[in-house]
Amino acid sequence: MKNTLDIRTVANRYAAQLQLCCSHRSSSYCIARTIHAHMIASGFKPRGHILNRLMDIYCKSSNIAYALHLFNKIPEPDIVARTTLIAAYSTAGNLKLAQEVFGGTPLSTRDTVFYNAMITAYSHNNDGHAAIELFREMRRDDFRPDNYTCTSVLGALALIVEDEKHCQQMHCAVLKSGTVFVTSVLNALISTYVKCASSPLASSSLLMGAAKKLFDEMPKKDELTWTTMITGYVRNNDLDAAREILDGVTENIGVAWNAMISGYVHHGFIHEALEMFRRMHLKGIQHDGFTYTSIISACANAGLFKHGKQMHAFILRTEEKHELEFSLSVNNALVSLYGKCGKVDEAREIFNKMPIRDLISWNAILSAYVNLGCIVEAKSFFKEMPERNLLTWTVMISGLAQNGFGEEGLKLFNQMRIEGFEPCDYAFAGAITSSAMLGALEHGRQLHAQLVKLGHDSSLSAGNALITMYARCGIVEAANCVFLTMPCLDSVSWNAMIAALGQHGHGLQAIELFEQMLKEDIVPDRITFLTILSACSHAGLVKEGHRYFNSMRGCYNITPGEDHYARLIDLLVRAGKFSEAKDVIQSMPFEPGAPIWEALLSGCRIHGNMDLGIQSAERLFELMPQHDGTYVLLSNMYATAGRQNDVAKVRKLMRDRGIKKEPGCSWIEVESKVHVFLVDDTVHPEVQAVYNYLEQLVLEMRKLGYVPDTKFVLHDMEEAQKESVLYTHSEKLAVVFGLMKLPLGATIRVFKNLRICGDCHNAFKFMSKVVGREIVVRDGKRFHHFRNGECSCGNYW
DNA sequence: GTAGGGTTAG
Incomplete structure (x- = not known):
């Protein structure tokens, strides 16, 4: 008797502890694990609602696998356990398993909450029709819908409803259904209006007006009401109206501020977002992981490394250690920040310290390696990864392609398909770039055909890759054909086509296309100028090239870099204009580096300008003594001049320094x-x-x-x-x-x-x-x- | 146990 009483007391204590840790948001996972570990250690076997609660906590902390493990140990799972499980499968994106649990539950044991969970599962996985159908079934089977049902069904409707007529019908149906208009239902209604407003078939202003009317008339607003309205305006491109809503928020509602910050970030107003954060902090508004991730990723994408790092320091200063440790998304954003800014070691350090990682964390590190050109590290990391998704494959394939590993890129593309991933347009772009690197025209053509077959033919990234592929495989006409038939173009497309014409010696056509680009108000970037300068250089169009170079700063506010200067020098010396080239070097705001001397040397070789050639080679020997190209150019120059003794000297120099000429292939x-x-x-x-x-x-x-x-x-x-x-x-x-x-x-x-x-x-x-x-x-x-x-x-x- | 909003990778 005493023993059973003890067990009941212990069970009650555990239940109370678990209840407590659910109110603790982000740290709940760690506390729950500790409590669970304690149960196991003390020989207490969780059952009934304690087990259900544990399962729920594991599900919500993204540890679905463990939750399932617990579920499978229950001999007769009750309706609460089954509801939890459906929600878990839903968040894991496995609608099929959720349906199995639902179907395997006898009608007699079901309740409203159980139906709600399945309706939500459909809605979360973008099957609005199935959600509505289940709602009808639920009413046929005489289950009484509650506020949760109503909100979920409205969410599902938002997926289906397309235009304002449809939307108003929905509104009337809700009015007639006898629903109690509590805040949560009204929030869902507003949300539906907002979502429909961004549909191309609907009138945005009309539906946003209807949403605003509901909003204004609401007797009681909660934090979701504010955020829904703010994001609504943000999505419909009215940042000022969104800001007006936020300015009406008088309470300390951090999430509303988060919505505004994310709105600014989405529309590219990074500095406004940073300013919002500053004000938020000064006013003592509660910030959380969402605030940090938005700001950090915005900094990462805009290349504002300093600001991002400041944010990191701020978090470390202000947040409890375990709060940060357990915030998966903040850590992911940090990994991506350091990775994108080229600090792969720092990124790796954060990654290594993360107590929980997901695929996003792994993918962020993989992209960091790839973007830095660390292919060896990327390859071994790719092998180590516990799971992969489409993004993982595309990052790796395009990384291999861009770093010249075309054959491996194509192999990986095939491997990806064998493992059951249907390639998206980005994956195709990577594979097409691989063929471009190899000059594998037939491969490229086959990929082009598959691309069309899978319906990716209007993709910008794939189209741009095709232009480069055909050009690099030697068929500039096919490149032009892709260019002309693409439904929309960006500066990358124009740059690729200009480069294609330039590489094939069609300098005048390259210039023509460049002028057309300007006429169509596409703003040229640094790459555009590199390609047009090369095109002029290959075709000997000195005047034109020089003019374009001069226009960079004046017309487009682009400061020429060393690479631009090197192409200008190349252009001049190929045409034998050595004194002009010297003037340009004199006028450069920096000391000439290797690219400049290389351009000079190859010009000297063409024109037999021995003195300057030798001087350039000597500078190159100092700057990059191991580079075989310099020795080859210099010896070719001596050979052309018939100075065989000097050729022999260069050869000896190479031998003494242990330099081998890269074998021709x-x-x-x-x-x-x-x-x-x-x-x-x-x-x-x-x-x-x-x-x-x-x-x-x-x-x-x-x-x-x-x-x-x-x-x-x-x-x-x-x-x-x-x-x-x-x-x-x-x-x-x-x-x-x-x-x-x-x-x-x-x-x-x-x-x-x-x-x-x-x-x-x-x-x-x-x-x-x-x-x-x-x-x-x-x-x-x-x-x-x-x-x-x-x-x-x-x-x- | 179930809803509605805000985040993270090319």
């Missing part, structure tokens, strides 16, 4: 497969046949006047030997392989990691004439179209 796509050739390749299975065919071609080419140019051979050897070295160049092997394998007459498109060699450039001119086919080579810098003995670059590269 070229590739070509044949029947959707990418074939790679290295210099002096022995690996490709058909390379012997390639060498044989090349030999035959060279005989024909010589008849037309081709003379091998051994100046460009870096090694010291006999002349005849040097010639044979020329025939091992990777670009020659890839082109010849294409001639052997592709259908007769088809254009050969080859890609090379480095700049095309001078002899190969000359050889392809003759080759194009011998075989009567077009040969397109994309090298590290630009495109060369060889047709009938000429190259589109006009020997100007």
Whole structure:
């Protein structure tokens, strides 16, 4: 007897403790866990309403898996347990399991609250029709709807109702239903009006007017009334009206301020949002995790790292430690802030300290690695991740693509589909960029077709990726076709198309498109100017390029960076205007760095300007002694001038410093497969046949006047030997392989990691004439179209 | 045990 009494006392005590911890909001999870641990340790087996309460707490702290574990231990779960479970599945987004629980519950044990939970589950998972249908069923089965039912049904209606007529019918139906108009129901009604107001089919002002009328007439407003009205105006783009509502709030209602802050952030008024927070703090308005996350993420997105960091410091100063520790979203926002501002170590530190993490936390770190180009870290982190979603995959795929790992990007895209994720347009954009990097035109085309099939063809990001893909695969016409048919364009689209024209040597067309962009009031950005300067440089349009450079500051308030100066210098020295280039360098507000000297050196090589060339190379040796390109350019310059002794000196310098020239590597796509050739390749299975065919071609080419140019051979050897070295160049092997394998007459498109060699450039001119086919080579810098003995670059590269 | 508003990743 005594024993049972004791158990009852203990149970009551636990129940009271759990009740208490539910009023403690964010710390409830940790306290509940402690209480639960205590139960287990003392041998107390929770049952009945204590178990239900525990389950509920675990569900609300996003630990649904554990809640389910508890549920499964109950032999005969009562209606309260079942209701909790439905709510849990609903928040987990698993409507199917919620339906199973609902269907498996006999009618005799159901109650109104149980129906409410299922109606809400449908509504939360965007199935308004099912929610309404269940409401009808509930009334047929003679269950009495209450205020909760009414509010949930109104929420469901907001998903279905589209125009004002529909909305007013709904309002009348609510009036007739005999509902008691308590605040919560009126809030839901206002919310429905507000949601319908942003539908394109409805009149926004009419419905917002109706919402405002209800709002004004409400005898008793609670915090939700204020926030609903504020967000309503925010969503309908009336920030002033929203602000007016907030100014009418006299009580200490932090959530209303949060709604206003988030409204400012959404409309890009970051400084107004920050100012709101300042005022909120001064007035002693309660701020919480929502306030912090809004502010922090706004700072992260606007690049206001200092403000974000101040916010972090503020939180650490003012909040109880456990409040911050257990706030998942604040920590996620912080991780994302540090990650986006390039402080991946700090981001990782916060992540490591987080007691609970979700997919958002993992994805934030993954994007931080990817954005910084830390692909090795990103890859191992990706492997470690306990779960992945669509975003995880797209971040990783586009990260691989943008960092030049095209093949791995495509592999991952396929893997993603195998694992059952249907790619969204961003994922397609990543895969398309991967094909662009590889020059895998067939892959790119197939992706384009799938994109259309899955209905993503009007996507901006995918369209922009397609422009770049076709251009980088050598078909500027197809790029233009995508550009012209895209339903809407942004500055990225224009930049991509201008760059496409520039890379293919169509400088005048690039300029034309740039002018059209200006006419259509698209504001050019830093990237636009980089592309237009390159386009001018590739086509030798010195005057035009110089004029555009000068307009940057004056017309568009863009301060030219070192990269812009480098392209201007490149433009000038390619045209042999060395004294003008010197003037520009003199006028620069900073000391010339590596990009400037590189531009000078390559100009000097073209024009044989030895003194300045040597000076530039020496500066580059100081700035980046390990960079192989400088040695190659310098030795080519000596070779062209016939200074073989100096070529030998450069070679010795390279040897002494342990610098190896990056091996040349070229590739070509044949029947959707990418074939790679290295210099002096022995690996490709058909390379012997390639060498044989090349030999035959060279005989024909010589008849037309081709003379091998051994100046460009870096090694010291006999002349005849040097010639044979020329025939091992990777670009020659890839082109010849294409001639052997592709259908007769088809254009050969080859890609090379480095700049095309001078002899190969000359050889392809003759080759194009011998075989009567077009040969397109994309090298590290630009495109060369060889047709009938000429190259589109006009020997100007 | 159930509603209505405010947050976090490309």
